Amino acid sequence: MFNCGRVGILILGLAVTLGLGACSATAPNDVVSHGNITAKLTDLDPQPVTSDPHPTLPVTVRSFDGTDVTVSDAGRIIAVDRFGTLAQTVYALGLGSHLIGRSTSAKLPAIIDRPDVTPSGESMSIEAVLALRPTVLLTDTTTGTPAQFEQLRAAGVPIVFFDPTRTLNSTGPQIQAIADALGIHDQGVALAQRTTSEIAAATAAVPTANPKVRIAFVYLRGTALTMLAGPGSGADALITGLGGEDAGTAAGLTEPFVTITSEALIAARPDILLVMTDGLASIGGTDGLLRLPGIAQTPAGRTGRIIDMSDSVLLGFGPNTGRVLAALRAVVYR
Structure with a gap:
């Protein structure tokens, strides 16, 4: 008490x-x-900026690991990172219904029913990821080993990595990078602007x-x-x-x-x-x-x-x- x-x-x-x-x-x-x-x-x-946007695909984006990745289908998204940021952003971009897997840290009520592919709380289970048949995996370098990521690539899963570093100034750009990887650039602009404005207002006060x-x-x-x-x-x-x-x-x-x-x-x-x-x-x-x-x-x-x-x-x-x-x-x- x-x-x-x-x-x-x-x-x-x-x-x-x-x-x-x-x-x-x-x-x-x-x-x-x-x-x-x-x-x-x-x-x-978070409040979605729109409901069920229609991605313009395919798109080719530069992943944080330096590789170019082509995403052809955003219908089955798995988003995994240490603090649940990627899944939260997918939901706020309006693609919550496309999210089929998450990390333990992504505990938002709207997505808590999605399968957890990090049962240990940190590293991904390759078997759990593959069982969900994702069309794209959004992640960062903290959630698995190079060997695990290579195994997923060999199975045909497009993997887009994002910067695991967390700062206030990088929040908007990361939102935009996630949106661009999913073929919804305009929704990324709207959400990044909204979030950046809210951060600026909070810090100014x-x-x-x-x-x-x-x-x-x-x-x-x-x-x-x-x-x-x-x-x-x-x-x-x-x-x-x-x-x-x-x-x-x-x-x-x-x-x-x-x-x-x-x-x-x-x-x-x-x-x-x-x-x-x-x-x-x-x-x-x-x-x-x-x-x-x-x-x-x-x-x-x-x-x-x-x-x-x-x-x-x-x-x-x-x-x-x-x-x-x-x-x-x-x-x-x-």
Whole structure:
């Protein structure tokens, strides 16, 4: 249960409220709980820019791995990446009905019934992918080995890779690249413009703080896997967009994610801890987090400033990003 004496800020199950009608923007109801005040965002699904567009195919695009890939059919799409960004974008482009497979991280309510082809939570199952008979696979280099991708190519599956790096500035271009690979350029323009405008509005509204609030993103999957984010993790870009200072980067980390030691965490001196909702649940909630070595000795641990956000949107850097920033801003600077 919520303990306002120990936890100053908590976002539980953050989602983004968007209507599902074509092209009509709706304002989200920020879901935040601060002390014992709770509000809820009820819909994680991004709003499609249109309904069931008609791809102009075939198209040949340059994949992130440097190869030219021809896509002739977008009727059966599998979208797999670490944070569910690709599946989220396919849905927001209006091709949700064409999406036949997803990664574990793609937990949007509108597509949760699609088969999960990453049963381990990270790497693809080649058998699961082939069983779905995809006409195109959208992915990045984090979801499988070169041998697995070669096996899929040998089976005739067109594979388009996208940049796994997550930044605010790359969100619009990646949306456009996904749309172009599926033969729906105009829908990509519309969605990229909408998303970029929402990100700009959210960051413009961030208040100036001196000193900047220091935020640490902690990746949790049970007590056996606890990692601190650093440069290139995506969390650093999100924190910078919030006008904050990434604690991992400030502490001298050189890798996107590093296994936490209590000494490193204490040295990072975060004012706020940012975590994913499912990850927080996996260690027994806020009380479990505060029992991890070093957490209670940080400024965030001492004041109980902990923010958690739904796994499916926090580091997605897709169509929901502007609303994610707006909701986080509301809590960080409340």
